Amino acid sequence: MSAANYPEALVKAFREGRAWRFAAFAFAGFALIFAGGLVYVSTHSPTTLVPYGFAMAKGPVTVKAGSAANGAYLSYVAQADLGLILDWTPDTVKAQYDRFMNRLSPSLYAAEQAKLVAAAKLNKQNDVTEAFYANHIQYSGDTVQVSGLLKQWAGQTVILSRPVTYTLTYAFTDGTPYVTNLSTPR
Missing domain, CATH: 3.10.450.230 (VirB8 protein)
Incomplete structure (x- = not known):
């Protein structure tokens, strides 16, 4: 297929619905990958709680990630x-x-x-x-x-x-x- 025929092939693909299906499956795949990444990060990130009384008296305390x-x-x-x-x-x-x-x-x-x-x-x-x-x-x-x-x-x-x-x-x-x-x- 030559470069000149490329727009016609794209138009034909859209008419047949293949491109829309491909785009929908590609988007769904990326969404699943990102969702899996968010779940992994949220379950593997340590959370340290600051006692409420100290947070109120001294203000917020910044705890750097990875700094135990x-x-x-x-x-x-x-x-x-x-x-x-x-x-x-x-x-x-x-x-x-x-x-x-x-x-x-x-x-x-x-x-x-x-x-x-x-x-x-x-x-x-x-x-x-x-x-x-x-x-x-x-x-x-x-x-x-x-x-x-x-x-x-x-x-x-x-x-x-x-x-x-x-x-x-x-x-x-x-x-x-x-x-x-x-x-x-x-």
Whole structure:
């Protein structure tokens, strides 16, 4: 077929409906490929959630894709994790400790679970309330250090008030940071 006959062949193809069928099948094929790509990307992209309270107080936190060790984000996560274990009343201590244990890596959970359950029970029995007031945070890689004032009350009486520094180390599993090490003051 020569170049001069090409427009006639195209017109003939359109008249016969072959070109429209071909275009429809080609479009459907591209649409399926793009849909498959979107499904793949959405199921294989890690999603990291920012605690609502920190997002409201500090503004949005940008977490770069592929960057597991985002220090600013980890500092917010560390504050939230310490809030679970250090801010409680006798009525909430067990629930707070249970929520904190959900944030631990499997190996740290196995090592700390019995101690945390016993501490929660003892604090509830003794009517102890605790609060931690963070005043300095620094991070390096997957490790966050949070310093502040730890206070405990038995009823209305302050039984402890001292500055402390906690160090939390994180490891990412499926885009979610879990506590792998928590060093507490002696």
